[in-house]
Amino acid sequence: DAKTTQPTSMDCAEGRAANLPCNHSTISGNEYVYWYRQIHSQGPQYIIHGLKNNETNEMASLIITEDRKSSTLILPHATLRDTAVYYCIVRVGSSNTGKLIFGQGTTLQVKP
Amino acid sequence: NAGVTQTPKFQVLKTGQSMTLQCAQDMNHNSMYWYRQDPGMGLRLIYYSASEGTTDKGEVPNGYNVSRLNKREFSLRLESAAPSQTSVYFCVSPGQDPPYEQYFGPGTRLTVT
Numbered sequence: 001d002a003k004t005t006q007p008t009s010m011d012c013a014e015g016r017a018a019n020l021p022c023n024h025s026t027i028s029g030n031e032y033v034y035w036y037r038q039i040h041s042q043g044p045q046y047i048i049h050g051l052k053n054n055e056t057n058e059m060a061s062l063i064i065t066e067d068r069k070s071s072t073l074i075l076p077h078a079t080l081r082d083t084a085v086y087y088c089i090v091r092v093g094s095s096n097t098g099k100l101i102f103g104q105g106t107t108l109q110v111k112p
Numbered sequence: 113n114a115g116v117t118q119t120p121k122f123q124v125l126k127t128g129q130s131m132t133l134q135c136a137q138d139m140n141h142n143s144m145y146w147y148r149q150d151p152g153m154g155l156r157l158i159y160y161s162a163s164e165g166t167t168d169k170g171e172v173p174n175g176y177n178v179s180r181l182n183k184r185e186f187s188l189r190l191e192s193a194a195p196s197q198t199s200v201y202f203c204v205s206p207g208q209d210p211p212y213e214q215y216f217g218p219g220t221r222l223t224v225t
Contacts, residue, residue: 032211041149041200043216051211087154091212098212099145099170100204102154 004088004103011109012082018075020106022088025069031098032091035062035073037084038105044087047073078110114138116217118203124223125193133188133220135203141215143206144186145170146178148199149219155202161186193224 005023012018024033032051036044048055048062050071055062061074075082085105091098119134137144142163147155147170157170161180175197177189190197203217 034211034214036214041219041221043202043218044155044214045216046213049211049213091214098206099157099160100147100155100214102156104152104154 003101004090006086006088006103006106008104009107009109011111012075012078014080014110014112015077018073018078018082018108018110020073020075020086020088020108021070022072022103023070024088024090027068027090028092029068033062033064033071034089034091034100035060036087036089037082038087039084047086078108080110080112082108083110084108116203116205116215118201118217118220120220121218122221124225125190126225127194129193130189130191131193131222132190133201133203133222134185135187135217136185137203137205137215138184139205139207139215140183141205141208142183144180145204145206146176146186146188147202147204148172148197149202150199158188158201190222193222195224198222198224 034049035047038044050062064071087105090101116137145160146158149155156172159178161167164183167178179187201220205215206212
């Protein structure tokens with residue numbers, strides 16, 4: 001099963017861009033990459049997902065390398081409320097029965 | 113649409129007691145999953161159900177049983193709780209179509225003493 005590796009923790013200054021890397025070197029061609037975040041022990045909150053192309057939504061941008069072995073989540077203007085644990089997740093399987101493979105996540109601390 | 117609901121939100125058990133965690137979704141999804149999350153760790157898959165009437169083991173199924181009662185409901189049972197089962201339990205239901213967005217329940221925080 002494809003696995004992800006992320007740095008354990010990162011700091012970011014408020015108002016600056018936060019760039020969170022993820023390595024998923026064993027990903028298969030039909031496996032999506034998802035990013036979720038979790039604040040305290042609440043349910044994970046969806047941020048963005050991608051397959052091959054870069055993606056952007058109102059929350060973040062996702063940059064996926066051409067070989068798909070790594071990706072970067074970009075929060076363009078981090079706020080204190082973005083302090084959370086960020087999970088890069090590969091969804092293994094090509095249908096709605098695919099399983100999520102969680103890593104340990106990156107704890108992002110946004111500082112004033 | 114309530115999405116994915118879980119009950120109870122909190123529970124304290126003594127070692128050896130049993131309980132059932134309930135999960136329901138109103139999105140007419142086929143698949144439902146149970147994950148556990150231990151402090152400082154990512155989620156780990158316990159059991160999943162690809163469709164009504166089917167269930168399969170995930171990474172950490174020992175000590176648990178599940179029932180897919182109908183399309184809406186997927187319950188997780190601890191027959192004889194152990195302190196190692198102290199965790200936060202999340203029920204998840206993925207969407208039917210790509211990209212199969214994952215809908216999370218609010219979680220059940222279980223403590224076994």
